[in-house]
Amino acid sequence: MKLLVRKLARSTTEVELLALFEHFGVVQSCSLVLDAETGTSKGFGFVEMPKSGDARAAMKQLNGKEIAGSQIRVKKAESKPDEKPDPGQ
Numbered sequence: 001m002k003l004l005v006r007k008l009a010r011s012t013t014e015v016e017l018l019a020l021f022e023h024f025g026v027v028q029s030c031s032l033v034l035d036a037e038t039g040t041s042k043g044f045g046f047v048e049m050p051k052s053g054d055a056r057a058a059m060k061q062l063n064g065k066e067i068a069g070s071q072i073r074v075k076k077a078e079s080k081p082d083e084k085p086d087p088g089q
Contacts, residue, residue, distance in 0.1 A: 001055035002077040006044045008032070009068035014045070020062060021047045025054025046077055 005017065018030040032045040049055040055076075063074040 001052045002046060002048045003055055003059060004044065004075055004077040005047060005062075006073040006075075007070055008041065008043050008045060008072055009070040010041045010043055012041065012068050012070075016068075017045055017047065020067065021049065021058050024058035024061070025049055025051055 003021075008017070012032070014030055014032050017032065018027055021027050021030065026049065028048040028050050030045070030047050033042045034040065035042055047055075047058075049058065059074045059076070062072060065072060
């Protein structure tokens with residue numbers, strides 16, 4: 001399950017984000033979204049966890065938690081509306 005993590009402090013690193021979620025289980029991928037020009041965090045990122053139960057537990061426990069002075073928001077990431085279905089279908 002892919003999770004969207006918003007309202008991160010700009011100083012939060014990928015390593016710190018990964019450590020937060022690893023407490024709940026295996027993390028398949030973890031990435032902060034960075035500004036293309038400055039290379040600094042835009043304040044949100046994505047975490048993917050293979051077990052939905054682990055992801056749901058992380059979402060429940062971390063949503064609204066204060067991390068580095070910022071109250072983060074965690075929810076299930078939604079598919080982009082502009083994604084087109086596979087033409088072979």
